[in-house]
Amino acid sequence: MSSRPTFGTIKRVAAILIAITVVLAAGIVVGQAPVIFGVDDEPSASIAFEDQESDGVSVTIDEVTLSDGGFVVITGAGDESLAVSTYLEDGTHENLTVESEENETDLVGQLTATVHQDTTGDETFTYYETEGEEDQPYLDDGYPVSDTASVTPDDEEAVSDSFVVESMTAPESATTNETIGVVAEVRNPTEFDQQQVVEFRLNGTVLERQILELDGGEDREVSFEVDLSGTPPGTQSIGVYTDDDGEVGEIDLEFHTDPSVSVVDADTDEVTVDVATPEDGFVAIEDDDEVLGTSDELEAGEHENVSVAFDDDVTVDEDDELTAVVYEGEPDDVESAEPLEHDGEPVEETFTIADVEAEDESNDEDDDDDNEDDGDDE
Numbered sequence: 001m002s003s004r005p006t007f008g009t010i011k012r013v014a015a016i017l018i019a020i021t022v023v024l025a026a027g028i029v030v031g032q033a034p035v036i037f038g039v040d041d042e043p044s045a046s047i048a049f050e051d052q053e054s055d056g057v058s059v060t061i062d063e064v065t066l067s068d069g070g071f072v073v074i075t076g077a078g079d080e081s082l083a084v085s086t087y088l089e090d091g092t093h094e095n096l097t098v099e100s101e102e103n104e105t106d107l108v109g110q111l112t113a114t115v116h117q118d119t120t121g122d123e124t125f126t127y128y129e130t131e132g133e134e135d136q137p138y139l140d141d142g143y144p145v146s147d148t149a150s151v152t153p154d155d156e157e158a159v160s161d162s163f164v165v166e167s168m169t170a171p172e173s174a175t176t177n178e179t180i181g182v183v184a185e186v187r188n189p190t191e192f193d194q195q196q197v198v199e200f201r202l203n204g205t206v207l208e209r210q211i212l213e214l215d216g217g218e219d220r221e222v223s224f225e226v227d228l229s230g231t232p233p234g235t236q237s238i239g240v241y242t243d244d245d246g247e248v249g250e251i252d253l254e255f256h257t258d259p260s261v262s263v264v265d266a267d268t269d270e271v272t273v274d275v276a277t278p279e280d281g282f283v284a285i286e287d288d289d290e291v292l293g294t295s296d297e298l299e300a301g302e303h304e305n306v307s308v309a310f311d312d313d314v315t316v317d318e319d320d321e322l323t324a325v326v327y328e329g330e331p332d333d334v335e336s337a338e339p340l341e342h343d344g345e346p347v348e349e350t351f352t353i354a355d356v357e358a359e360d361e362s363n364d365e366d367d368d369d370d371n372e373d374d375g376d377d378e
Contacts, residue, residue: 067090294308326339
């Protein structure tokens with residue numbers, strides 16, 4: 001039997017296999033072409049929405065770029081849409097005007113502009129109608145492409161129904177544990193009876209709030225009794241505010257007591273102190289200017305039973321002369337902190353653990369004697 005037909009058959013099969021391999025390889029290369037050649041088919045967008053003044057009916061988008069067309073949606077504090085642009089072709093659009101829905105004057109405040117796709121291809125925005133199934137936002141690193149702007153009314157004479165603070169009377173100075181009286185004259189500028197909240201704030205923090213009811217055109221004095229306990233010393237901003245108005249002033253606060261530190265308990269593990277400081281800071285325990293341990297950071301004010309643990313590598317003897325020192329600064333950065341001074345002297349107390357323990361024992365004995373005396377009297 002001749003072997004020629006068999007050899008020819010083998011060559012034909014090999015040729016067919018090679019051809020199939022070439023076709024498959026070409027298909028793979030073609031399928032990966034976007035990756036190989038850097039082509040990105042993901043939709044992309046960018047937007048610039050700058051702070052601006054507005055009539056409340058429309059806002060201006062400085063620039064928006066869309067790869068596949070779509071819309072710009074304006075939202076306020078919540079997710080509810082306040083305005084939607086007309087359909088935008090793919091490309092870059094500058095100074096785009098977006099008008100509020102139903103021509104309402106609500107496009108003021110902190111607003112967000114988000115770029116949405118037109119996934120339905122019908123040039124109609126349906127994101128909310130489809131509960132987010134269609135016309136989703138363009139994404140960048142998994143986040144919607146958006147920008148936020150502060151939009152203020154462009155009419156300074158715009159009518160407001162807010163009560164007006166005509167004046168405020170308050171002390172020019174006080175101490176940090178004092179209760180002060182503040183009186184403000186508040187007026188209702190409208191013709192209608194209204195009820196609004198009037199607030200007293202110190203450095204922007206609301207310390208007292210009252211509900212005030214005024215007839216149309218009526219003005220009335222509002223009094224606040226403000227407890228300043230816990231307020232840091234120094235010049236502080238105070239003010240009385242209504243919805244859209246307010247009167248601001250300043251008050252100089254002096255720390256209500258002399259700065260001090262007093263050791264109330266001590267052993268070879270930690271020291272307990274009482275502290276009064278007009279500045280934020282901490283207490284350090286030192287031995288010949290070497291810091292052996294620090295307390296947590298303390299706010300300005302009076303603090304009882306503040307613990308200062310010795311560092312792990314520190315060994316303290318009961319008869320070592322130690323010093324509790326009050327610092328201004330942060331305990332994590334002792335090198336940059338400065339000892340607190342009063343009348344030109346550092347605020348500190350020197351002690352030994354043995355002396356503190358002996359004083360504690362003496363106080364305990366005195367308490368026992370007092371209790372025995374009380375028993376004899378009975």
